[in-house]
Amino acid sequence: MAIETTARAIDPFGVVDTTMARQVYPLVFETLLAVNPSGGLRPMLATSWASDAAGWHIRLRRGVRLHDGSLLDAAAVAAVLRTRFPEWRITTADDELTIADGGVPADVPWALAHRGSVIAVRQASGAWVGTGPFRVDRLEPGRLTLAAHTEHWSGRPFLDAIEVDLGRSRAAQLADLELGRLDLASLQPADVRRAEQRQRRSWTSKPLDLIALVFEPHRAADGGAPLRRTVAASFDRRAIARVVAQGQAEPATAVLPAWIGGYTLPETSGPVLTRSAVAALAADQRTVVVRVPAGDAVSRAIADRLAVDAQQAGFSIIVQVPTGGLAPRADARLVRVPVDVTSPDRALAGVIAALGPRSQISGLSPRPGTAVEEVARIEAALAERRVLVPIVHLPEIAASAARVEDWAGPLILPDGTWDLANVWLRAAETAPR
Amino acid sequence: MTLRTRLALLVGALVAITVVLVTMTVSAGARQSFAALDAQRSSAAIAQFRREFTSEGENVVSRIERLASSDAVRRLAADVDAAGRDYAAFVGEAGPLATAEGLDFLDLVAADGTVISSAHWPARFGVRHGWALDAAAGTRAAFFQPVDVPQDTALGLVAVRAVQARGTTLYVAGGRQMNRRFLSALTLAPGLRAWLYRNVQPEVSRRWLVDAEAIDDAAALEPLIARVRDTGREAVEAVARNDGPETVQAIPLPGRERALAGVLLVGSSGREQAALVQRIRWIGVLFGGVGIALGFALSFVIAARVTRPVEQLAGAAREIAAGRWDVPVDGIRASGEIGELATAFGTMSRQLVDQRERLVQAERVAAWRELARRLAHELKNPLFPLRVTLDNLRRAKPLPPAEFDEVFVESVDTLTRGIGNLNTVIGRFSDFAKMPAPDVSAVSPNALVEESLALFRAQLTAPGAPRIETAVDLDPAAGAVHADGEQLARAIQNLILNAIDAMPQGGRLSIRTQRTGDTVRIDVSDSGQGLTEEERSRLFTPYYTTKAHGTGLGLAIVQSVVADHHGKIWVESEPGRGATFHIELPS
Secondary structure, eight states, X not given: OBOSOOOSOOOTTSOOOHHIIIIIHHHHOBOSEEEOTTSSEEESSEEEEEEETTEEEEEEOTTOBOTTSOBOOHHHHHHHXXXXXXXXXXXXXXXXXXXXBSBOOTTHHHHHHSGGGOBOXXXXXXXXXXXXXXXXXXXXXXXXXXXXXXXXXXXXXXOSEEEEEOSOOHHHHHHHHHTTSOSEEEOOGGGHHHHHHTTOEEEEEEEEEEEEEEEOHHHHSGGGHHHHHHHHHHSOHHHIIIIITTTOSEEOSSSSOHHHHSOOOOOOXXXXXXXXXXXXXXXXXXXXXXXXXXXXXXXXXXXXXXXXHHHHHTSEEEEEOOXXXXXXXXXXXXXXEEOOSSOHHHHHHHHHHHHOGGGSOGGGOOOTTOOHHHHHHHHHHHHHHTSEEEEEEEEEEEEEOTTEEESSSOSBOTTSOBOOTTEEEOOGGGSOO | OXXXXXXXXHHXXXXXXXXXXXXXXHHHHHHHHHHHHHHHHHHHHHHHHHHHHHHHHHHHHHHHHHHHTSHHHHHHHHHHHHHXXXXXXXXXXXXXXXXXXXXXXXXXXXXXXXXXXXXSOTTOTTSBOSSHHHHHHSOOSOEEEEEEETTEEEEEEEEEEEEEOSSOEEEEEEEEXXXXXXXXXXXXXXXXXXXXXXXXXXXXXXXXXXXXXXXXXXXXXXXXXXXXXXXXXXXXEEEEETTEEEEEEEEEEEBGGGOEEEEEEXXXXXXXXXXXXXXXXXXXXXXXXXXXXXXXXXXXXXXXXXXXXXXXXXHHHHHHHTTOTTOOOTTOOOOHHHHHHHHHHXXXXXXXXXXXXHHHHHHHHHHHHHHHHHHHHHHHHXXXXXXXXXXXXXXXXXXXXXXXXXXXXXXXXXXXXXXXXXXXXXXXXXXXXXXXXXXXXXXXXXXXXXHHHHHTHHHHHSTTSOOEEEEEEOOGGGOOEEEOHHHHHHHHHHHHHHHHHHOTTOEEEXXXXXXXXXXXXXXXXXXXXXXXXXXHHHTTSTTOOSSSSOOSOHHHXXXXXXXXXXXXEEEEEOTTSOEEEEEEXXX
């Protein structure tokens, strides 16, 4: 397989990019709980969780061994969690953890299911070891080699090893996949049809990444409201999801995908709405500069479509790709923000935090434990301000070679993580070339 | 201004005018030739563009037809038909097809006019195509068409073909972009430039020129473009540039149904032409300058050759006029009329010299005769009493001694007086002959006049003398003259004495001095009976006199003194109206 990121170290608690977090670390490190396809929680290293007046009682799975062969005990898990959540009071008894935070923190299970809450132990050599189905065998420039963790708590994986080519673009991965150099590749939405036409199997997660327009501070003030209203009403989310993303994306009226947030917001675009909004625009506001991230083909294609829709509506959107030189000040930027698969409050707070203070919406970030109804109200307020304008939610997409077989469940889980523990390869002589 | 200078300037001016006229003629001729050449170049370039447009259009039609008839597009049309109105799966189809056929633009358009896929603007799916359906129903040839591209509108040479599927029609609309690359592919003669204008807005704007930002002073082209848009016809205009005028020809590029889609502008820079004309002009000026300089030099040489004999003749004439009659004229070398003139002048001067010598000889003889006559006359009078006395003395010999002694004494006295008279006469002649050279010093003419007049006061006021009034008018500004005071005083005295003699019955003696420029004039006037014409002409001849007892040397001495002082003397007189002698002396 290959990934776009160029990893220089394996550190689950360092700065982790989305690709590593979804495609590599789930193979090496595991959390106590995980999110299931329905948006609920499922056991991983913990087998049960319950709360009472004393706090949350987490029962650990017995016999779990780390990659160095040592048994994972409650003390080690507590030590990891204390580092991650210093505000928690954690006590251990046999194979059970009791977690309290003054009162009873409501979202402890969701916090434990977050991908930042992996259970990893640092060895004397400085390397991190986890409990996942694969262990890090070798990390060298351009390639990461994972070996099967034979003592994995759910059984030995089918694959003996996984070689991960680092720093390969998605287009290059597709080409390598077609040439038989790769068994697994990440895909752009527009490439799914092509891969399938070439007898490759595609795998898709639930919608995860938010593609949205974020207006810059000088347009985020009240004076920019007509412009924001015009832009927000001008484009057709369904067309973008259906054509640009080739049906792989989901139109986004809210920041969180419906399967995470549990709610949707009404569509706020349409030709009549756009015409009235454009008519209200001053002449010098009828050209909007939108900056898109360099190297992201999907974002670029979506921005181009926004420009077409704007032209049809009667104003102009200039797509600006950063080139390192001087460029006109952008009015808005097109962002791609991964949404954490966790509770709605944490997911929305994560997105707002990822956008940073420039987005002028930091004050709307929900506190941990905020009820989903309140999260929905915050989303409605965000939609009303139109500083952050969701466009689509994109899934994680992968394609596999014909010899890749799955034993139980999909290759990509709903939360976007790659599950290669259940994958095996058909014999070489039977593999189509 | 001398004859030589005038002649040289005249010839030089003629040469200069000729050179300037030749230079201007050559310059104008060169400009016209370059303009004609320039027009030919522009026409050739436009013809080349037309051929290229035709060729490119055929090429586009060929490619579009090849695409429309290809299996891939036919299959695509069938798939589109099968897909109903969901065209999402085909959004990326146009790109590879355009690449395969080398097309800059390619749109796949559904039967309802919706863009299914766009190669040049992939995001432009689902919108209504502006011209594909109309064009497919009309022309089969390629035509110019403004084409929407991301953030701009390009000018394309496009064609459309319809592909029939089972239940629907797929339109293939595409072509090539008319851009800087297309213009650059054409080989233009040096000095020619070409631009393309995209006629996409109701107003003319330089921003719709292809690569407008790279065009200097694009605004200058706007009026020409507006003219073509208004008339739909070709237009030509000279556009002023920093480096010289540029002739720009604008050709309308017809779009669908003859609508103006764009304008081709071919500019022929006047820079090279202006530089060549300028170079020719400078060469002309250089050669003209050299020619003028040479012309002037030659004209001076020629004028010198032509005028030298004339100048020599003029010089000789001046010498002769100044009294130097022996100036040689045989050395003047000339031919033609000037030579004849020189020969005639030489002959004339020699004849003048001969005549002068003969005249001098004659005058000398006449003078000697006059001198002899006057001498004889002057001596004859004193000698007569001497002979009578001697006869008386001879006759008294026989007389008694006492009587003889008385006669003797009386005769001796008479002889003594007579001899004294002879001495006086001889002394006067001797004085005239011995006129010395003037001893020059600064003397006041006013003082000399007053001193001279004072000598005659007693004579004028003596009892029994005729009554003569004197009037003296002396100019205080007369100043001084460089003269021999004694000789000049004697001349003034002679004139005063001459005036007194002219008025035996009395009259008026006027003496006046006056400064005029660099000269001082002394005028002595009498109110006597005046002079006749003949008397005036001979007045200064030595020994000529109108008086009974004059020697005729007085006025001759005056003239001699004035001449020795480089002055001038003349007389104005009419019979019965007195006479005025004028002496003019340089100061």
